[in-house]
Amino acid sequence: MNFTVKDILRMEVTLALGCTEPVAVALGAAAAASLLPKKSFDSIEIWVDPNIYKNGMAVTIPGSGGLCGIDTAAALGACGCDPARGLEVLECLNEESVQRSTELLKRNVVTVNLREESGLYVRSRIVSGENIAESLITDLHSNIVSLTLNGEAVTDSPLISEPNAKTGKNLMAELEEWLRGLTLKDIYELVDELDESDLAFLKEGVDHNLRLAQHGLKYGSGLGIGKGIDRLLKQKLLVNDMATSARRLTSAAADARMSGANLPAMSSAGSGNHGLTAILPIWAIKDFIDHDQENVLKAIGLSHIITAYVKAHTGRLSAVCGCSVAAGAGATAGITYLVGGDVDHMAGAIRNIMEDLAGVICDGAKAGCALKLNTAAGAAVQSALFSLQGINVKDTDGIVGTSTENTIRNMGTLSHKGMIETDKTILNIMLEKEKNRKR
Structure with a gap:
């Protein structure tokens, strides 16, 4: 299909x-x-x-x-x-x-x-x-x-998801199977299919996630990383460059969301934090470059597709931080697109961020996720800019494959097979902490 x-x-x-x-x-x-x-x-x-x-x-x-x-x-x-x-x-x-x-x-x-x-x-x-x-x-x-x-x-409830009558699979399983068969060039070409209604929907996602960021910046919710970056900028201990702007906006939204702000996020590949990472770094860098809104939104569309592509390989939930390797890959591809890179630059940017953040674990949802989104947003900008300068990880390095597609498949193998015991260990540590708190 x-x-x-x-x-x-x-x-x-x-x-x-x-x-x-x-x-x-x-x-x-x-x-x-x-x-x-x-x-x-x-x-x-x-x-x-x-x-x-x-x-x-x-x-x-x-x-x-x-x-x-x-x-x-x-x-x-x-x-x-x-x-x-x-x-x-x-x-x-x-x-x-x-x-x-x-x-x-x-x-x-x-x-x-x-x-x-x-x-x-x-x-x-x-x-x-x-x-x-x-x-x-x-x-x-x-x-x-x-x-x-x-x-x-109960078979007549509209709440029940019906599988495909021919394959027995649900539609999402079929979509993920289809996505896994695409190349980066195929995905790049999908961007040209985005029409006005798609761009309006993508802008709606920007607006929702910006509200979360604005809430975090105003109230210093959660860890208050976004608001902390604001203070550091005022103290001239940080410089407001592309990476800092991406980190500020993305972490502020995560601050708000992880502290329970009563505002929805536009999610990506089943995760609100993935949605924040896939959208906000791209929106944040637009003020540093010449652009028009259509290209910004197309870059965000590309980011969502890449995020879904990586998640189709790594699985919905694992010991690997999807905000880093999936939404981070989406964001860096979108940033590369927005600053004028081609599909080869995108391939390099994705390999760069995979090599950089492949070891980031998921140890549950909590306020500290804002730190990881902060890292992913900054790395997404850096990986894109490095690739534009010809700085690309070689396929002799670690899990990096001979192509971006192979690299992502390797990431999927690591996520599914390599991190099983890691995931169990993380959960056991968290359960022990919870038991000690209740004593």
């Missing part, structure tokens, strides 16, 4: 309110709760994969009054969320639903179970009197594959 650039944008670029891992948990619980005639719950039980667990432990949930945790996300989803909202499911929260959720948590009726197998997985089971409702999300954060009520499958 062949796809178009519109398909990629429609499937890979979407609004998400809050970190997408607790959002997936809230969505699953909300979907199960929607099947129940009464909204009083005797118990809520959740099963999640290691990466959902890792990314849902410490990040603040928007609209919750500063709460965090997978159990909290499940309670909030069940008590006051509309599953039809998808990744914006938390938008429905209010004081009453937060209070009801808090009471459930105090009663200790919400249980979270860690599933040992990898691969995105969220199963929710809610008991309400004599009724038992269940939902299952797999592969993608919003991909509800089954709903059951009292053991009977």
Whole structure:
């Protein structure tokens, strides 16, 4: 099956309110709760994969009054969320639903179970009197594959994602398979397919992510990296060049998002932070070069496609920081495009950032992610500018392949096979920390 650039944008670029891992948990619980005639719950039980667990432990949930945790996300989803909202499911929260959720948590009726197998997985089971409702999300954060009520499958719900009748695969799996077969030249040529409606949609993404950045710069949310860079600029300890501007804007948005700002991000490849990294460094450098808005937006479109391309190889969730190697690759390709580079320059820029940031681990979603987005944004600018100067990593170096495509495939192998034990070790460290805090 062949796809178009519109398909990629429609499937890979979407609004998400809050970190997408607790959002997936809230969505699953909300979907199960929607099947129940009464909204009083005797118990809520959740099963999640290691990466959902890792990314849902410490990040603040928007609209919750500063709460965090997978159990909290499940309670909030069940008590006051509309599953039809998808990744914006938390938008429905209010004081009453937060209070009801808090009471459930105090009663200790919400249980979270860690599933040992990898691969995105969220199963929710809610008991309400004599009724038992269940939902299952797999592969993608919003991909509800089954709903059951009292053991009977609910097949007529619009919430359920239907697989392709011929292949048995969901549409996203088919898109990722198609993406993996593309070359960088193929992707570069897709940019010419972007029309006015696509560019308007891409500008909408810029506007959403800029609001998060402005919130972070104004309030110094989270770690306050963006606002800290502002202070350093005023003290003349930093210079406002392209890299600093990219780091300032991107980290400020991450500051706001990771601290639970009640503003949606335009996500990329299933992650809001990927969306911040794919969009904001490109927008930040436009003031340093001659440009028109159409080319800026085309560069952002290219960034989203490259991000999706890398994620198709590395997987949705892993021990590798996708903001660094996937969205970072997208951003550096977009920056290269915007400053006049060709497809060969883009290839060099992507290899540069892969060599630079391949070792950045994902140790869960939290305020500290702003540091990693800060690094990725700066590296995206640097990698692009180096490539334009003929500075490119050679294929004799480490995991760098004989082509950009081979390099990304090697990154996928590292992510899927090489980082399995690393991922387990990261989670064990985090679980031990959590256990010690509760003592």
